Amino acid sequence: MSPASSSLCLFLFLSIFSCIKSDELQILLTLKTALQGSNTDVLASWVSNNHVCNFTGITCNSDNFVKEIELSNQQLTGTLLFDSICQLQSLDKLSFGFNSLYGTISKELNNCTKLQYLDLGNNGFSGSFPSISSLSELRYLYLNNSGCSGVFPWASLEKMTNLISLSLGDHNFSPTPFPVEVLKLTKLNWLYLSNCSLQGPIPAEIGNLGELINLELSANNLTGEIPTDIGKLNKLWQLELYQNRLTGQLPVGLRNLTNLQLFDVSTNFLEGNLSEVRFLTNLVSLQLFENQLSGEVPAELGQFKKLVNLSLYSNQLTGPLPKELGSWADFDFIDVSENFLTGPVPPDMCKKGTMKGLLMLQNKFSGEIPASYANCLTLQRFRVSKNSLTGTVPAGIWGLPNLNIIDIELNQIEGPITKDIGNAKALAQLYAANNRLSGELPEEISEASSFVTIDLSNNQFSGKFPASIGDLKHLSTLKLQNNMFSGSIPKSLGSCNSLSDLNMAHNLFSEQIPSVLGSLPTLNSLNLSENQLSGQIPASLSSLRLVILDLSNNRLTGQIPVSLSIEAYNGSFAGNHGLCSQTISSFKRCSQKSKISKDVLTLIICFALGTVILLVSFACFFYLKKREKDHDPSLKEESWNMKPFRELVASEDEIIDSIKQENLIGKGGSGNVYKVMLSSGKELAVKHIWNSDTNGLKRARSTTPILGKRGGKSQEFEAEVQTLSSIRHVNVVKLYCKYGYTSKVNEKSDVYSFGVVLMELVTGKRPIELEYGENTDIVSWVCSNFNSKKRVLGLVDSRIPEVFKEDAVEILRIAVLCTARQPVKRPTMRTVVQMLEEADPCKLVRIVISKDGTAKKIEVKEDEKINSSA
Template sequence: MFATFRLLLLLSFLSLLTSAQSEDQRQILLNLKSTLHNSNSKLFHSWNATNSVCTFLGVTCNSLNSVTEINLSNQTLSGVLPFDSLCKLPSLQKLVFGYNYLNGKVSEDIRNCVKLQYLDLGNNLFSGPFPDISPLKQMQYLFLNKSGFSGTFPWQSLLNMTGLLQLSVGDNPFDLTPFPKEVVSLKNLNWLYLSNCTLGWKLPVGLGNLTELTELEFSDNFLTGDFPAEIVNLRKLWQLEFFNNSFTGKIPTGLRNLTKLELLDGSMNKLEGDLSELKYLTNLVSLQFFENDLSGEIPVEIGEFKRLEALSLYRNRLIGPIPQKVGSWAKFDYIDVSENFLTGTIPPDMCKKGTMSALLVLQNKLSGEIPATYGDCLSLKRFRVSNNSLSGAVPLSIWGLPNVEIIDIEMNQLSGSISSDIKTAKALGSIFARQNRLSGEIPEEISMATSLVIVDLSENQIFGNIPEGIGELKQLGSLHLQSNKLSGSIPESLGSCNSLNDVDLSRNSFSGEIPSSLGSFPALNSLNLSENKLSGEIPKSLAFLRLSLFDLSYNRLTGPIPQALTLEAYNGSLSGNPGLCSVDAINSFPRCPASSGMSKDMRALIICFAVASILLLSCLGVYLQLKRRKEDAEKYGERSLKEETWDVKSFHVLSFSEGEILDSIKQENLIGKGGSGNVYRVTLSNGKELAVKHIWNTDVPARRKNSWSSTPMLGNKHGGGGKSKEFDAEVQALSSIRHVNVVKLFCSITSEDSSLLVYEYLPNGSLWDRLHTSRKMELDWETRYEIAVGAAKGLEYLHHGCEKPVIHRDVKSSNILLDEFLKPRIADFGLAKVIQANVVKDSSTHVIAGTHGYIAPG
């Protein structure tokens, strides 16, 4: 009886305890609900005060109705996680909040979740450092990748997690740190993801002891040294990725033992040697080693890999043939072996399964014909075989592939014609076919390929007319048909292609008049109709175009040269047209008869007005000269650049006029001053930003630099002012260098007295953003430091001709473009002292820079 009473009493106590615990858990979860926000109204529908917490959506309980798991991944949640209350759940073992929009910092309270075995906070928008979680000794799965954490990661915390199975902390902007040695002690790891988290130096000894690993990724870091041979001990690996580091040496002997490998990517390193170790990896699905220094032949055994779907080996020094059976076994996706020295023919069966999306073999020494099988490859999007020695006819059906976006066959010896099948190429955006032996006519059906943006059929043997339907190509931006055998008239409908910015129809046999519709292009930058048989007068509409390249030379044009084309007449763009004449004497053109110009009365009236204007301007000029002498004595001021006549020389296609640049050269746009001129930040009407450097010419008297020019002159056409050495040096360097990381020089604008250099504007951080985004950065942190030192030593383009170049006074840490994690470390390496030294001892590191703050290795 007493025993029964005691039992009932105990059960009652447990019931009360469980009830209290349940209420506590409900309150904690309702608190979590109140702090989170999402667009799914049904997500928290079951989370209310009447339901059991074990029925809440995403919540799991044990047999005692105690919460063990909260899984709310991929629910578009935002807000800050309340770890101070969450970690009071006594049985919590699993928290899953991946793929949301959670923000804020993860508080130190997470250390109280001591029973956690599984934590997934990956793919969120947290900020700040991740806290030390040493107390979480039971952790087995830790996913923090791509979550916005920064600072120093608490690698020491991992030493307590001896049972850790999977670790993923990549894609976070941590501080630069050596590859963590703590990881090597985690012998039970089967998955390790440390890509793109700012790891540097060499891999630690002992990585080969993690023999349970099946997935290992440490790409997009700053790791150096020989690629470690102990990797070959990880025989359970099915994925190994270490691309975009600075590893050297050869592919280690013994890699053949990793026969379970399916995904292997060692691209964008500095590896050398051959690929012979890879011929044993018969289970490979994806093999990528592009942008290295590998040599030798592609092993013929790779052609027998039954599961291979992707092969990328571009930008190496490979020779010999592409294995002819490659890609013919599985659902092959793409091949890219461009920019090597490969010979032989294109393998015929890579699209045998009908799944191939890209064939990229450009810039090799391949020969033979294009296999006809690719004309049936309906999945193909990118067909690029340019710059080889291919011959024979292009398969007609290739022109009509329904999904193809680019056909690039240029610089071969290919023949045949563009077929009418092109009408079904609805996705085709670019045709690059120059320098071949194509013949036949341009089919009328090309007008049905309405996605075309670029058409380059230049330097072939194409004949006939331009189809009248060309005007249907509303997205067409570039049309190059030069050096063919085209004839007939230029269709008026071409003027309907209102996106055109670059037209070259030169060196053909076009006849008839130039369509006036060509003057209606709002974005046209380049028009070349030279060396044809065009006749009639120059349409007046062309005079309103703002072109960086304009050439009508060597045709049969007649009549007066429009006044607005005076400069073109001087620079040879109208030469070779003996029937042209000039109202005012221009160069070698004859003066137009009076009847073709204006009446004598009108000329007399204009002369009267001109004489009166000259007298008035003379008086006004005297007054202004006296007034400005006084102003100049008081302070320095920029003269009105619009008072001068300017000559524009472009090095890239322009989307602006010199007038828009000149209007922006004013004090409020000034961002820097130098001994030879000023630098301005210009914002165009389309929102694009430019940097403009104003340089005084060398033979302009000092007094004129502070005064206005009262007599506009055509700069450098009649023996005007000479440009400065600085101007010549910058133009020579920046107009000839083509590199993604060198500041782009759009054009120069020169007058008698001064010169303007128009650059792209690149703010601080541009170098890191550009390199990092393109995934083509090969600079480890040590090399980047060397570049910084080189910036202090090597801005010699600002002082060309000096026997011992000196540092430009604008060189300082704020003007040196390093990525953000390296900037705070400048002082640690004594860069400030290098800059202060102000003397160049050598210039082994060359740097192209702009005073608006951009550097890159030249």
């Protein structure tokens, strides 16, 4: 070849070489564009004025062509343009695993014919995986958890005879038998086919893959027995067959896998004994749980020098555990629960100070808890319940700093819970029920601030329950039943705002039920039965939404709150002979002159009338009634325009300071009447009404009608009401602010009149209307329509907003009770007040009924609940 020809060839080669270089730069820049929105720092070096071999993640060969793209686990997102990428003619490694790539894996991947390493696993691709039969030089194929689905092209693996690692697990592929193509890949040392819809038996030919060090076929639908030929895989380091439907025994050849360190065949249907396991001396982790294995745990396991994890729970194993179990290595975890194991707890599993979990519940272990575990500072879970353990809990165990659960229930353990428990800052659950524990519970328990559940039931604890229990802000369940705790129930329980289940039954608790229990926002189960509790049932309990309530067999007295007198709580108050009720027939009816409880709530109603005006008004009223009865023609309708009551405003202090013996001017069935001299010079008559609630002073402004029949019309009275309110409803007293309610008035007839007033308020009707029918009044009209919800809603005044009509119906229901035909069946006024408190009539627009029968709405400002004009 002439020199000229040689120069021309060199020129052409350099030109082609330069073009290829230029093309590779453009390919990578195009790839960068497709990955926009990714981690920009990784691709920051991918710029046109930089050489491609200097791009992050790019490796070039000796000719400076792109050989590898390694961008796995780089937080990349976007799509891969395989038609472009596979134009990199020297590319033998393509790794994009553990990113967030999406789109489809296109068939152009087949053009990357020189690939030896392909990793697209752990991404978000979609669609089916294409046939890649042209990638015959592949040695490492990682497609696990790529997002692909459908039928996998198993046949395309047949020519990949050089494959060393194959990972296709964690896919929702179409169900298929174990692929025979895989059995021909005899150079494989890593096979991961877990959770990829394999079904049927494991072929005996699996034994031909003699180079395997890892075999994972878990979470499929494999059936039949584990083939004996698996014993030929003597290089295996890990064998995982868990969560299948395998049956039969552990195969005889298993003993040959002397290099096996990780063995997991849990959650299958295996049976037989563990004799083959005793030869696997290099085991680090043995997981055989949830099978039907039987027989004893081989004594050889006590000599396994590398064993750190042992899970044998939910089998039928018997006999003792090896004494030296877990004492050689940095033992981490044991769970042998739900078997029939006997003997003592091995003492040295935390010998190296690394153990985190000790779970041996529901067996037949006996003896004492080894003292060595009191020093196991790494321990997080200690569960030995449902055994036959005796002795005491070593004091240090109570205070282990990393423990989040202690479960010792259903044993024969005795002794106290020591003060060490104050150091258990991570302890969330304590299950110690059904033992023989005794002594007083230490105050330090409240320092274990992570508590969620405490169950000390059915023991022999005594003494006062720690008053500092309220410091446990996360406490949800507290079970103390069947002990001998005494003293009062701590009021600090009212600070346990997460409490949902409180059981203190069958103890010696005394004094009153703390009213603060009624403020617990999530409490749904309360059992205080079989104690020595006294006093009244706090009205505050009415605010709870309890699924379970049991206050039976105590020494409680007074009235059962009306809202608790329901069928759902049937039997909840039995055995309290001092209780009374107006609605539960099994209890005596409450007397109106019953002794005042020392925790009563005072409701003070200030009537807007001076004492002198009060007497004159009554005289005028009865005089007019008499004239009407005698048909006095001199009495004209227009003359009946008197308003004997007017609004007056008084301060709370003025009223409260006047409630004393020297100002007593009268006595009634529901309280005493006192003379109050205001700073303005006005005199008031104030009634001090007895009630069972105690809470803060609030003000309610009220318009209160009183029934004064004259031609079917009603008088209008207004009053300023000052009240020590109930916990939940202040304004309810405005319906109880009935002038003239003294000992001279028969209460049952008075309740009847009040019921009529309620009916007038809700319906907007007068006591007598033509629409009721001949000889029919408002009472008969309301009661006759009360058997249909639709008809009842039709009774409600149309001027009451729709949103409040259900509340109005509840007031009508109370009115019907008040107007029962037989006086003995009518509730007391005190009961009416309680019912009204629960019905919350404050929601209703205040309707004033004037003497001409018209009605107007007045703005209700209390709690800013309603603002309505006429």
